[in-house]
């Protein structure tokens with residue numbers, strides 16, 4: 001039995017899994033307060049993790065009908081993410097693991113998003129590709145073998161796809177978090193109404209969304225406030241289509257160059273039905289975990305931990321967080 | 331105390347960990363970061379605790395009580411301390427108990443006949459302050475704005491804590507006593523954390539005493 005803890009951004013998450021990776025419970029304590037600030041405020045996120053995490057852990061244990069004594073190990077997200085937020089999860093996990101005298105495993109958040117693919121409820125075995133498109137990351141990973149040994153074949157050179165949704169939503173005056181709101185607004189719009197860029201200048205399987213965001217800003221400015229508001233559904237639909245097209249094109253190229261045909265789709269953007277439909281219609285053999293395992297959750301961290309070794313005792317006691325910038329330097 | 335108590339303080343740059351055994355024996359240790367390097371709260375706390383427990387011939391499974399400073403002080407440090415305490419306490423089947431960092435400092439000066447003022451570095455030109463003449467009044471004092479920021483301190487007081495060390499010259503000139511920087515009075519003793527935390531109400535979750543709100547401003551108030 002493994003207890004997993006995830007606090008890399010603004011959700012306080014805990015989950016209990018069996019030793020073979022079956023999810024017994026997965027609890028997400030969301031911090032709605034960030035809506036007020038138009039984005040995640042690191043200091044506020046860290047404050048709320050401290051308040052939420054203990055009740056969330058206790059809830060995960062009771063939902064799973066598991067006693068503390070039944071736990072065999074603890075897994076925790078080490079990074080990348082907001083360091084102040086990560087440290088709350090890490091300190092709690094370490095205290096609990098040493099107090100119970102059980103081993104600790106440190107999980108990379110991105111590995112977690114990849115491992116969420118195994119929670120899709122379908123038979124999935126390497127080799128497969130995994131598109132991770134979230135608020136902080138957009139990349140295509142190539143998973144050759146089970147375990148944490150996977151390579152990144154393409155990544156965004158600027159914004160993440162989820163970030164593009166969030167920023168677009170702000171420009172369109174839709175609020176936060178942007179993804180679901182843009183998707184909803186787009187339902188009534190024409191995806192061909194505006195011709196937004198698809199990062200044609202970025203070769204290979206890398207992504208770029210910064211130019212797209214600027215184009216939306218200009219389009220809104222050129223239309224003027226009243227007109228932009230009247231055509232908000234068209235703007236949202238066209239903006240979403242540009243993001244989806246770029247995802248589809250890069251994934252298709254990755255399938256071609258690697259010869260790997262199965263593609264798992266994780267990260268918050270995988271909740272977007274236009275993106276899923278786009279990829280499927282392009283003939284991609286797509287595996288999508290349930291939405292609850294696409295956005296941040298601890299079940300995926302626990303699932304990733306199944307494939308990892310226990311930390312040596314001293315390393316467990318000394319475990320520290322790493323940020324997104326630290327990760328790139330590793 | 332009839333059970334093994336652990337005391338943790340991570341509210342300043344130092345990391346302090348202590349253990350009090352049921353028979354009264356106690357041991358505490360401190361980690362001081364090298365000048366210019368980050369506090370070792372996250373990496374040092376549990377390693378120090380393991381060492382102390384081993385040196386006292388006991389182990390993690392004997393822990394019956396966990397006490398921790400709830401602040402004021404370093405925001406990140408406080409959270410690491412509280413989260414660590416929460417994890418240890420959960421494993422021990424108890425609730426962590428909290429103690430004010432300022433009141434724990436004052437407890438260290440309790441035997442002196444002088445009034446005492448506890449000062450903790452709050453960054454950004456502020457100090458967290460409490461006096462033993464009015465211990466319930468704890469606040470963030472802006473020191474950058476006025477020259478005589480110390481004017482409401484009790485006359486002839488002894489000033490302790492990292493904030494006192496930083497401002498030793500000014501405070502001594504104003505007639506206050508500031509012990510040498512190496513004096514133990516400036517330290518938040520984890521053993522005193524154990525004692526101070528006995529006043530923490532049972533069954534109440536430990537919560538930080540930040541004494542200052544985060545800097546972020548809601549979108550609505552920014553006029554966006």
Ligand SMILES: Nc1ncnc2c1ncn2[C@@H]1O[C@H](COP(=O)(O)OP(=O)(O)OP(=O)(O)O)[C@@H](O)[C@H]1O
Pocket residue numbers: 008009080081109133134135136137161162163165166177178179180183267268269270271272273294295296
């Ligand atoms: N239906 C949707 N359509 C498009 N985007 C969505 C949808 N639902 C959520 N998102 C986006 O997914 C992101 C959140 O996903 P997730 O929780 O995985 O990211 P994160 O944790 O913020 O970032 P990271 O995992 O990179 O640290 C947000 O940017 C949000 O706008």
Ligand SMILES: [Mg+2]
Pocket residue numbers: 009134135295296
């Ligand atoms: Mg995420």
